Amino acid sequence: MIKALDNINLTIKEGEIFGLLGANGAGKTTLVKILSTLLLPTDGKAYVHGYDVVEEADNVRRVINLVSGGETPGYGILTVRENLWFFSQIYGIPNAKDEIDRLLRDMELEEYADIRMHKLSTGYKQRLNLARGFINDPQILFLDEPTLGLDVLNAKHIRNYVRDWVKNSNKSVLLTTHYMAEADEICDRVAIIFKGKIIACDTPKRLKESIADKTSAVIEIKNNGIKIDRIDGMEGLALENHDGITRVKVLLDEQSSISRLVSYLTNNGYNISSIKMNEPTLEDVYIKYVGMSLDDKQS
């Protein structure tokens, strides 16, 4: 039997955006479906807002909502406003009109309110989808690749809105994504999922620090057309000369060494034109951990 998820053990806190970061097929949607009661787990226990997702599924459904990327939000022949009204009535929300007006405003959908949903662009369809996800004021919002296929501005709008909502309401978001930069930007903590297993879980900052020995820097020096092939007193540098610039690449062992390097170069008469620190990204973290787990399998 193939296990889509294997020995997952996670706790998501209030006021937190928790990111589940993984490639296609890693098991992200499977986990979201189990937690949102759309799929029964074959084994194991999961609780949402204190409710057992199998034994108390009705209670779970009352406190959650789910928005997935790349899905059609509701009914194409209904207008934007009618779609939100329809879903508000499924939840039996009293005085939904005010709430719908607020969501239309927040999602910058007011001018499209009376347009049939099928006429919206992909980005605005997803704004409607997100508005639908907030209609029952969920305690926990599941966002399964919510910015899939969106352009930069639409994706940014959605990320900003979600981040403000979590911070102002002390609610929780479980966000899945394969966009590393997205997880880095808005997630308080991130778990990397690979072949159904969690292989790392921490804040983006600490995950990056855990591979920080790989920090490198590139220093550009103006060389007035005279190539520099070595710098006396400095070992382990890679030097490249282009168009009057010498590019010095160096691996940094500790954060402080960049300042030592810069003062050394300055004191020895080199004219520094730029310094670029290549700090590790979540992508580097992902590659490091996923690579490690592949090695584990082979041994």
Ligand SMILES: Nc1ncnc2c1ncn2[C@@H]1O[C@H](COP(=O)(O)OP(=O)(O)O)[C@@H](O)[C@H]1O
């Ligand atoms: N309905 C299904 N039946 C059988 N296997 C499935 C089904 N849905 C997903 N899978 C498999 O489970 C694994 C995890 O899939 P999924 O949770 O959709 O990954 P992700 O959302 O991270 O891309 C994959 O190997 C996928 O092929």
Ligand SMILES: [Mg+2]
């Ligand atoms: Mg998925």
